[in-house]
Amino acid sequence: MDEIGHARKALAVCNGGYFNVSGNFGPVGMEIAEGTRSEKFVAGEWVGGLMVRQGKASLVWSNEFQDAPDISEFVQCSPWLVxxxxxxxxxxxxxxxxxxxxxxxxxxxxxxxAIGTAKRTGLLELAHILITPGIITEMKVNRALNLDGGPSTGLWCRSESGAVQFEKPGWAVRNAIIVAPRDSK
Incomplete structure (x- = not known):
């Protein structure tokens, strides 16, 4: 994540979706990275994904997802939180x-x-934290999706002054979500 953050001139980088830790290290569920597809979408009641389509990011839930060739990025994960x-x-x-x-x-x-991490919390507890007034003052959370966590949890970010903070994951991860200014490419 540290190398990716510096190379991409990112604002933030975090771990992405689930992956098969034994065997081929492949994604669990659909992954699309720079237009390259891996695996198929696996529908489920709590399944969602981060999708970039025609340059616009969105969080979509399983019942809303419709595959299309103009989806450039997608990482499937679960469960929904909010x-x-x-x-x-x-x-x-x-x-x-x-x-x-x-x-x-x-x-x-x-x-x-926003992307973030939480230490030693349950999923329902995290969802409560995200919607409790006064905890997140910069925005009112409309949708939130849990990403791969546990030993995969990691977050790299750069402040406006350029200072880097890096919470290194406990093990290597297959994919990452990169937040970069639109003009960084």
Missing amino acids: SEGRIWPVSPGKEPEPRNNRTFIMTDAAGRW
């Missing part, structure tokens, strides 16, 4: 929810985006 400003219902299990490191991506209804 949809239309509300916590996506995660069915409570019989056991306490696992508290892991998490990576997430979120957007509001006005075109603002």
Whole structure:
């Protein structure tokens, strides 16, 4: 992530979608990187993805996804955390929810985006944090998607002054989400 961030003149880089840790290191679910496709979309109740189509990013849920040749970037992941400003219902299990490191991506209804990490949190707890007034003051979260977490959790970012902060993932990851100024290419 550090090399990618510097090479791409990025503002931020985080780990992306799930991958097969044993075997071929291939993606779990659809991945499209610079127009190159890997695997097929796997539909599911809590499945979503970060999609770039005709230069515009969006978070799409499984029931909204329609494949098209003009999708240049896509990373499938799950579960949804927030949809239309509300916590996506995660069915409570019989056991306490696992508290892991998490990576997430979120957007509001006005075109603002953020990526982030959370330490030792459950999915439902993270969703509550994202929509609780006063915690995130820069935007009101409309949609949020959990990305690959656990030992994959990593975040590289550069401040306006150029200072770099890097939370290195515990292991190598297959893909990353890169936030870069439009004029960086």
